[in-house]
Amino acid sequence: MTRMAGKNVLITGASRGMGRAHAVRLAEEGADVLAIDLPGQESEADLAETVRLVRELGRRAVAGTADTRDFAAVTAAVQAGVRELGPLDTIVANAGVCDNPGPSWTIDDDVWDRSIDVNVTGTWHTIKAGVAEMNSSGGSIVVVGSTAAIKAVPGASHYSAAKHAITGLAKTLANELGAQSIRVNTVHPGAVATPMTINPATFARLRPDLENPTEADVAEVLARRMLLPVPWVEPIDVSNAVLFLASDESRYVTGLQLVVDAGQTQKVA
Template sequence: MPDLTGKVVLVTGAGSGTGRVHCERFADAGADVLALDRPEAVDDLHETAGRVRRRGGRCATGTADISSLAEVTSAVESGVTTLGRLDVIVANAGIHTPNRPAWTISTQEWQRNLDVNLTGVWHTVKAGVPHIGTEGGSVVIISSTNGLRGTTGTAPYTASKHAAVGLALTLGNELGPQSIRVNTVHPGAVATPMVRNPTTYKRLRPDLDNPTEADAIEVLTSRNLLPVPWVEPVDVANAAVFLASDQARYITGAQLVVDAGLTQKAT
C-alpha cells in the first residue's frame, strides 16, 4: 500500500458507504483524516472516526451541507486547525435521484443533483485548496461511469458527473503550477445501498413484480466484462489512495475507471 504517513486527507460524504471506506483506507496508508458529512450524519461520522482511530490515525469530523460554501469552509477550517495541515482532497459526496426520463424530472430534483454533485465539489475544492502547502498535494474527485457516457433515466446525475470531469480538467491546469494534481475516479455499480435496494432491483428487472437482489445481479453481471455484478467500496478507495500518493506523482488530468469492464464491453 502507498505510504501517506504524515499527510492529512479531507473526505466528504465520510459518514457511510464508500466515503467511510475512503477514510479507513487512507488511515491504513498512514494518513490522518478530516471527515465531513451532513449534519444529520453526525452519529455516522463518530463511527467513521472510531474506525480511523483504531487504525492508528487521527480523525477530525465536521458537518456541512455541501451545497453551502459557508458551511463547508467553516468545517474545513476547523478540521485543518485541529489536524494542522491539508494535503489531499477527496470530493466523494454525491446523490442519485430516482430514475425517470429527463423531461419528467422536477426543477428541484435537477437543481439538487447539481448543487451536490457539481457545486458541492467546487465548494470542497474552494474551501480546501488554500490550506494545501507549498509542497503540493492531490485532489481526487469521485465521478462515475456516468461521467463518461450517458444512460437513460439519469439526466441530472449524468450531467453533474460529466460537469465534474470538466471542472477537474480545468482545475488540473490551474493548480498544476502549485504542484497540486487533480484526477477523477469513475466507479461503475458499487456494492452500497445506492445500488443494493428494492428500487434499483425493480429498475433493473421491470419484468418482475418483486425482483430480488439475485435477479438484479444477473443483469448487472451481464453488463460487465469481468464476471461480477459490481465493485466493492474498497476498490474505489484503493484508486483514490493511489492517486493521492507519490506512486501517482506525475499523474494529473486522468480519469481512472473502476468498473469491472462496464464501459468497455462491446455488447
C-alpha cells in the same frame, strides 16, 4: 502501511459507503482524516463510527458536519479540521447523490436541482474550501465521478449530466493548479455495493420488468454488463484507486480519469 504517512486528507461523504472506505483505507496507510458529511442524527452517528474506525488504526480523525451545497458551512468545517490536523495534502471530493427519477423529460425541477447542487456545486465548494487550506508544497485532489460521466444513464440523466460536469471541473482544475504541484484526477466507479446502489429504488430502475426486484435479480442484469464476472465492485476497489492517486506513487499523474468498473464501459455489446 506508509503510503500516506504524514498526509492529512479531507474526505466528504465520509459517513458511510465509499467515503468511509476511503477514510479507513487511507488511514491504514498512515493518513490523518478530516471526515465531513451532512448534519443530522443518523449521518452524524455514522460519521462518529468512521472516526472511530480511523482512530482504531492509530491515526488522527476529526469529524465535520456540513452540507456541501452550503459554502460557508463547508469552509467552517474545513477550517476547524485544519486547525486540529494542520494543512491538507489530499482532498477526496466524494459526497454525491443519485435519485431514480425516470426519463429526462419527466424529471421534476427539485430532483434535477438537487443532483446539480450536490454533485456539481458541492464538489466545487469542497475543492474551493479545501484548496485554500492546502499544503504550500502541493498535494492531490481526487474527484469521485462515475461511469455515468462517460456513458448515458437512461432514467438518470440528471446524474449523468452532473458527473460529466465535474469531470470538466477536474480537468480544468488540473490545468489551473499544476504549477502549484497540486494534481487533480478523477476516479470513475461503475456499480459499487453501497447504499446508493443496493436499495429498492435503484433495483426498480435496473429491473423495470419486475414488480419487486431483489438484489439477486439486479446482480443478474448488472453482471451481463461487465467484462469481468461480477455484478459490481466493492468500495475497497475504489478506495485502492483513490489511494494510488492520493499517494506520491502517482506524483506525475494529473488530469487522469481512472475507471474502476469491472470493464463495464469497455464492453462490446
